[in-house]
Amino acid sequence: MTYLNQLGVDKSLDLYRQLLLLRRFEERVYNMFLLGEVVGTVHQYQGQEAVAVGMCDHLSHTDWITSTHRPHGHAMAKGVSPRSAMAELYVKATGCCKGKGGSMHLGDPDVGMLPAIAIVGGGNSVVIGLGLAFKLRKTQQAAVCFFGDGATNEGAFHESLNFAAVKRLPIVFVCENNLYGASTPYHEASLVPDVAERAKAYGVPGHIVDGMDVLAVHEAGGAAIAAARAGKGPILLECKTYRYIGHSRSDARGYRTKDEEADWKAKDPITRLGGQLMAEGVAQSKLDELDTGVEAVLDDAVEFARNSPEATPEMALEDAYA
Amino acid sequence: MTTTNPIPMVAATAQHAEQPERKLTIAEALREGIAEEMRRDPNVFLIGEDIGIPGGFGGAFGVYLGLPEEFGRERIIDTPISEKAIAGAAVGAALMGMRPIADMQYADFLFECMDELVNQAAKMRYMSGGKLSVPMVMRAPVGTTNRGAQHGQCPESFFIHVPGIKVVCVSDAYHAKGLIKSAVRDDNPVLVFEHKMLYGSKGRQMAGGLDLTMHVPREEYLFPIGKAVIKRPGTSVTVVSTHLSLYRCLAVADELAAEGIECEVIDPLSLVPLDTETLWASVRKTGRLVIVHEDTLTGGWGAEIAARAADECLFSLEAPIKRVAAFDVPLPVAPIMEQTVVPNVERIKSVIRGVCQ
Numbered sequence: 001m002t003y004l005n006q007l008g009v010d011k012s013l014d015l016y017r018q019l020l021l022l023r024r025f026e027e028r029v030y031n032m033f034l035l036g037e038v039v040g041t042v043h044q045y046q047g048q049e050a051v052a053v054g055m056c057d058h059l060s061h062t063d064w065i066t067s068t069h070r071p072h073g074h075a076m077a078k079g080v081s082p083r084s085a086m087a088e089l090y091v092k093a094t095g096c097c098k099g100k101g102g103s104m105h106l107g108d109p110d111v112g113m114l115p116a117i118a119i120v121g122g123g124n125s126v127v128i129g130l131g132l133a134f135k136l137r138k139t140q141q142a143a144v145c146f147f148g149d150g151a152t153n154e155g156a157f158h159e160s161l162n163f164a165a166v167k168r169l170p171i172v173f174v175c176e177n178n179l180y181g182a183s184t185p186y187h188e189a190s191l192v193p194d195v196a197e198r199a200k201a202y203g204v205p206g207h208i209v210d211g212m213d214v215l216a217v218h219e220a221g222g223a224a225i226a227a228a229r230a231g232k233g234p235i236l237l238e239c240k241t242y243r244y245i246g247h248s249r250s251d252a253r254g255y256r257t258k259d260e261e262a263d264w265k266a267k268d269p270i271t272r273l274g275g276q277l278m279a280e281g282v283a284q285s286k287l288d289e290l291d292t293g294v295e296a297v298l299d300d301a302v303e304f305a306r307n308s309p310e311a312t313p314e315m316a317l318e319d320a321y322a
Numbered sequence: 323m324t325t326t327n328p329i330p331m332v333a334a335t336a337q338h339a340e341q342p343e344r345k346l347t348i349a350e351a352l353r354e355g356i357a358e359e360m361r362r363d364p365n366v367f368l369i370g371e372d373i374g375i376p377g378g379f380g381g382a383f384g385v386y387l388g389l390p391e392e393f394g395r396e397r398i399i400d401t402p403i404s405e406k407a408i409a410g411a412a413v414g415a416a417l418m419g420m421r422p423i424a425d426m427q428y429a430d431f432l433f434e435c436m437d438e439l440v441n442q443a444a445k446m447r448y449m450s451g452g453k454l455s456v457p458m459v460m461r462a463p464v465g466t467t468n469r470g471a472q473h474g475q476c477p478e479s480f481f482i483h484v485p486g487i488k489v490v491c492v493s494d495a496y497h498a499k500g501l502i503k504s505a506v507r508d509d510n511p512v513l514v515f516e517h518k519m520l521y522g523s524k525g526r527q528m529a530g531g532l533d534l535t536m537h538v539p540r541e542e543y544l545f546p547i548g549k550a551v552i553k554r555p556g557t558s559v560t561v562v563s564t565h566l567s568l569y570r571c572l573a574v575a576d577e578l579a580a581e582g583i584e585c586e587v588i589d590p591l592s593l594v595p596l597d598t599e600t601l602w603a604s605v606r607k608t609g610r611l612v613i614v615h616e617d618t619l620t621g622g623w624g625a626e627i628a629a630r631a632a633d634e635c636l637f638s639l640e641a642p643i644k645r646v647a648a649f650d651v652p653l654p655v656a657p658i659m660e661q662t663v664v665p666n667v668e669r670i671k672s673v674i675r676g677v678c679q
Contacts, residue, residue, distance in 0.1 A: 097450055098452070100450075101449045101451065108453075109454050117442065122442060125407060125413075125435075125437075126414040126417070127410075127414060128407060129411040129416065129422075130417065131414075132414065132415050136367065136396070136420065156410070160406070162402060163402060163407035163411065166402065167399075319447055319450075320448050320485045321447070321486065321488075322457075322508075
């Protein structure tokens with residue numbers, strides 16, 4: 001029995017809808033950025049959607065995630081409302097961080113997502129405090145820490161995974177290995193071929209997961225989160241994935257080949273799950289219908305963001321201290 | 323002692339005059355304050371290196387001795403030697419509504435976790451648009467003790483530059499207890515700097531024979547963060563200092579009184595927020611300001627007070643504002659060099675005499 005069959009078609013369709021939400025959200029943001037409606041810079045998530053969706057589907061709003069400078073997908077998967085997320089990218093007063101976070105600090109405590117931490121490895125050390133609080137309070141909450149392959153060479157990766165291990169904290173560390181830290185290839189940054197192998201150094205399980213397959217991530221993530229909740233301590237998951245676009249908006253991607261990009265796009269998580277669903281008898285029209293629904297949600301989000309009030313100068317001086 | 327201090331030390335002593343004196347060291351006062359807060363609020367816990375290991379040190383300076391026996395090692399959390407993890411754990415737990423007291427064995431090690439303090443603890447509230455807060459305390463011992471360049475720095479000034487963090491310096495037992503309790507209850511990250519030579523009896527000799535134990539009432543009290551205390555009233559010159567330098571200033575003030583120079587010695591206690599009301603009232607009265615700190619001169623917190631005093635009190639000043647600080651070199655070990663670098667009694671005396679001429 002395949003994992004899709006275990007989940008059932010309805011659940012799998014919901015994962016498909018979530019993948020679409022993340023992809024279409026980023027397509028909107030890309031266009032709005034070109035139109036000059038989104039300020040600053042953006043680091044986009046196209047290609048990596050299976051990781052955020054597969055993990056966050058196991059979490060409720062009382063579970064927490066930490067994210068990175070590339071947080072839009074995590075926010076959508078964790079349930080940040082598209083309206084408040086889009087308004088945050090438009091840096092409006094109605095944004096989930098009142099326009100103070102913007103793209104790189106997108107997050108919403110109301111749904112269990114810290115403002116994204118845009119220091120590489122920054123979330124790795126903060127997340128252990130989340131796990132520690134859950135453990136001290138003896139709740140069943142879990143935390144998921146998303147980070148890139150670049151973070152694995154930060155000191156925070158080492159200190160935090162070791163600390164979480166010796167304290168048996170309910171944390172899943174999810175490395176989204178998209179092969180490049182900005183422009184630097186992973187193989188130039190480490191002699192260990194797989195990040196997952198590093199788990200051995202901390203006495204915790206480490207698993208390689210196909211990060212282009214939402215069902216694979218969902219299956220591995222579900223087991224890891226259940227183990228964390230059961231008090232078995234942290235797990236390191238390395239999701240092999242790929243970002244279709246540049247590191248940030250100014251990146252022309254001269255450090256990688258078009259062939260490599262095409263190879264990874266051939267593994268596209270949305271196309272893949274769509275094909276699997278159709279093989280189970282789901283009609284193309286059903287998939288199109290989900291897409292139309294997602295586009296309507298995003299039409300509404302962009303409209304909301306555009307029409308929202310601007311932040312005020314006075315707001316800049318608020319919220320530094322409690 | 324001061325009009326702006328809501329819990330004056332003299333009054334507190336008088337109030338409990340019937341009781342036998344209960345003299346505590348700073349270490350004992352901190353321990354008592356921390357224990358009271360841990361009994362009051364189950365969200366309070368301690369985290370750091372070598373703080374609760376059975377048969378261990380009770381923290382680098384013994385502040386936590388006895389606490390693991392009362393509260394258990396679940397709330398006195400020993401960590402690997404991982405300062406980023408200690409600070410990160412404190413930030414994260416505070417974000418979840420707990421009230422961690424994190425421990426740095428030496429303030430010099432704070433540089434190991436600058437990201438967690440400066441980029442995370444200080445900014446999480448602001449970046450979340452006010453939805454989150456980070457009610458954590460970080461204790462850090464400062465001060466040179468013949469241990470050289472990496473175990474004796476006074477890095478308070480690095481942190482007054484970071485919006486979102488409060489910075490407290492404790493110099494006596496009464497205020498140490500009142501302030502550590504306020505720090506635990508504060509909804510912001512609070513860094514509490516303590517001087518190694520002032521924790522216990524050893525400091526007495528180093529501080530020129532002063533008895534650093536102090537009456538600490540049995541009754542619970544808090545001392546607010548952001549209030550300075552006038553340690554010695556005077557009319558000739560305002561002297562602002564913290565930690566061990568404060569006691570040197572008090573010793574100098576005794577000597578200079580014989581020459582007719584009456585120093586008003588103020589312990590700011592909190593550098594952020596700063597009790598400018600008490601400071602400027604004093605400067606306007608004396609017309610002279612000398613700031614003394616063991617931190618190095620350039621960019622030290624004395625520079626901030628000097629700049630603000632020039633802004634607020636210029637037309638009350640009768641002499642240039644002076645700073646007495648460590649010279650801008652790393653700390654040497656040899657006592658003769660070390661005591662040359664930090665503000666010693668002779669240097670403090672000479673500068674105060676100079677502005678009072």
